[in-house]
Amino acid sequence: MNRFKYLILFVFLLNCTISSAQIDSLNVSFRAAQDIQTSNEILKKIIAYCKQDDGCLKLVYEYLASPPATEIKAKAYLTLSVFSYRARELVKAKNQVLHGKEIAVKLKLNGDAIAQFNNQLSNVYRDLNDQDSAIIYADKAEKVWKNDKEKVWSAYYNKYLAYLSLKDYKNADIYLIKSYEDLKNSENRMNKGFVLHSILIAKKDRGTSKEFDKWLNEFLIFKKQGKGPLDPQHMGLVEMFENKEEGLKILEEKIRLLEKSDNPFDPPDLTRNILADKYDSLGRYDDAITQYNKILNSSGARSGGNIESFKAARMGLFQLYKKINEPAKAYENIQKYITLQDSSYAAIEKKNIAEFEVKYNTQEKEKNILIQQAEIKDKTDKLKTSIIIITALLSLAFLAIIAIRIRNKFTRNMHLKEKELQLQKIKELEQNNKLLSLNSMLEGQEVERLRIAQDLHDGLGGLLTTVKAHFNTIEKEIDNIKNINLYEKTNKLIDEACIEVRRIAHDMVPHSIKISGLRGALEDLKNSISTRGLECEIDIHGQKLDHLSAEKASMIYRIIQETTNNAVKHAKANKLFIQLLEHENNLHITVEDDGQGFDINNILSKKGMGLKNIDSRINYLSGKINYDSSPNHGTTVNIEIPIN
The missing domain is CATH 1.25.40 (Serine Threonine Protein Phosphatase 5, Tetratricopeptide repeat)
Incomplete structure (x- = not known):
């Protein structure tokens, strides 16, 4: 019996000695490797033996940390990171790939080599739930591999997984499909099947039946094309x-x-x-x-x-x-x-x-432990019951407090909303009152204008006409008056008075609005301006102008009239351009002169009655006005008025 025990011990020690000799031999071979492929193959055997035990891998780490820095060592760090990542030791995997990338950058390795490190960093950061970093490093790899379909699919797939974690399914699916498009004609069935597997799952979860059937058919075709069974990662997919x-x-x-x-x-x-x-x-x-x-x-x-x-x-x-x-x-x-x-x-x-x-050291300890466990279990059960009851009571109290706070908050919000509604109603009433007052004022002005115009026409106009008639009679009877020029001067003054009365009456109430609408009134305004020495051009586009109410047409006319009066009186202009353009439900008015212009800020801060009248009418019509002017560069006035 003792001999048998010794034999087992001997075999165990022999195996340990052989295993130790094997790992020592692998470490020596790893240090002596002269190319990346050989180095990686040996390193994989060491990792398989050590199974992520840092103590077992100590010699590997010491060699990689020793000078000089080489491409073989950089790639070895990348291999270590891949295996640590598979073993879910993510922090270790991150540190290893960062060490390798540091060496690669120091050695100024080519873009493809750096892209491999960036792609691995994307993998690691994604599983560390740092999706922004994962996307950034996948982007870097993608830029290098954009023309290499056998590699760039991996960067696209990493982006898919990152966006999937962020629940950004739209971008996730875009990169998943891009990943497959690059692999569609690939000879690598493992990678192609891997991505197809992901697409099927995605379409099953959030795609239409038509989309799912399309990709299932794609997978069936892919499966039939293979010479052997699928890799274990994809087995059972279609059958499920x-x-x-x-x-x-x-x-x-x-x-x-x-x-x-x-x-x-x-x-x-x-x-x-x-x-x-x-x-x-x-x-x-x-x-x-x-x-x-x-x-x-x-x-x-x-x-x-x-x-x-x-x-x-x-x-x-x-x-x-x-x-x-x-x-x-x-x-x-x-x-x-x-x-x-x-x-x-x-x-x-x-x-x-x-x-x-x-x-299990002794039977007595076992009994004591069992007894203690029974007692502890009993106490634990009682404690659990108490905890459940207390937790339930606290939860109810907490929920009650939350409910009260929610109710109070809701009540406060309702009061605030009611207060806001009241303030809004007050503002609306004030605005309506202002509009009513403005409307009454403007209507009063129009009525007063009409009265004054009628008085001028019927009273002073008639009187001047009578004077003119009498004066003509005097002309026939007193030939001597002609010899002293007084007749011609008096006759000229009477003609000018008649013209001025007609102009004032026309300005007060343009009868052409009633006869030919806004379009005709503006033509008369153009002719009136031309007689005062300005070259005036008017451009009108639109059909709705002919169907405006008399009130709105009159308002628009007054705005244009006041604007042109400012140009005639103050601008010292030679040319005046007026344009009316309908666009959708708005009327765009432009009044432009080539005069001396003005300082906008100075003029607008000292608004006279003319500008105030323009603003009042535009506000009444719910319109907008904009002045564009500067000294010696003329003036452009842009007006927009709703005409719906």
């Missing part, structure tokens, strides 16, 4: 869409192949989680529980492997037990999930091993 039972069989086969490959960086745990979820959805709860437990009891779980898979398994068990109404087991699994979330799984496992050794 077409035939659930067949899909389950292929997922089980995929797990078998992954277990057989024994690749520490591609464990079957993720696939087991998918399979368990499918069992759950089909009501095969026992099979689902079996798969979850295999994940939790795997060698990876005992050695601190992919913690995300274990967390997913715990959450899956929690939801499953809750569904089948086993609250105790559901509670146990959610507690363990929280523990995994808050602390290192490896540390917890070490603690469990220590507790196991203490428990």
Whole structure:
């Protein structure tokens, strides 16, 4: 018996010696490698042996940190980062790729080499939930690889994953399709199948049935074109869409192949989680529980492997037990999930091993521990009950406080809104009163103008006509008056008085508006301006002008009349241009002269009655006015009035 024990010990020590000799030999070969490919192949063997153990990789790290910096060392850091990333040691992966990129930049390696580091940084930052950095580094890689379809697809795919994490599905799907377009004619079935897999999932989740059928057909064609079976990553995909039972069989086969490959960086745990979820959805709860437990009891779980898979398994068990109404087991699994979330799984496992050794040292200790556990469980159950009750009461109190605060806030908001509405109504009433006052004032002005015009025409005009008639009679009877020039002067003054009376009466109430509308009145205004020594041009476009109300037409006429009067009296202009242009439901008026211009700020700050009358009428018509002028450069007045 003792001999057998010694034999086992000898074999164990021999294996350790052989393994130690193998790793030493690999380290020597790694240091001696003269090209990147050989160096990477040896490094992969070292990583596979050490399984991310930094102590085991110590010699590798020492060599990479030693001078001189070389391209081989830069690429070795990139390889280390890729394997750390696969093992979900993301911070380590980030530091390794940054070390490698630093060397590559220092050595001024070509753009393709730098792009590989940037693409890996995009991978790492994406899984560290820094999506902005992930997109930035993917952009950098894309710019270098834009003409290399076998590489640029990877940068596009990284952008897809980053935008997917940001829930920006529009951009995510754009880059996913771009990724496939670059791989469509590729000979690399692994990459092509990988992206097609993602497109199918995307279209199933958020695409139309037509889109999904299109891509499913694409995948079926791709599958038939292959000479062998798909890689394990894509097995069961089509069958899950077409035939659930067949899909389950292929997922089980995929797990078998992954277990057989024994690749520490591609464990079957993720696939087991998918399979368990499918069992759950089909009501095969026992099979689902079996798969979850295999994940939790795997060698990876005992050695601190992919913690995300274990967390997913715990959450899956929690939801499953809750569904089948086993609250105790559901509670146990959610507690363990929280523990995994808050602390290192490896540390917890070490603690469990220590507790196991203490428990089973002696039978007496075992009994004491069991008793203590029973007591603790009883106390824990009571404490949990108390905590649940207290939590429920606190939750109710908290909800009550929140409800009261929401109600008070709602009440305050309602009061504020009512106050705002009242203020708005007051402002509207004040505005309406102003408009009514302005309307009354303008109507009064128009009535007064009409009265004065009629008085001038009927009174003074008639009187002057009578004087003219009498004067003509005197002309026939007194020939001597002609000899002293007084007759001609008096006759001329009477003619001028008649013309001035007609002009004032016309300015007061342009009868042409009533006869031929705004268009005719403006033609008369043009003729009147021309007689005063200015070259005047008027340009009118639009049909609605002929259908304006008399009130609005009169208002528009007054605005143009006052504007042209300013030009005639003050501008010292030679030419005057008036344009009326209809556009949609607005009338655009332009009055332009070539006069001496003015300082806008100075004139507008000292508005006279003329400008105030213009502003009042434009405000009444809900219009806008703009002055464009400067000394010695003429003046342009732009007016916009709604005519709907």
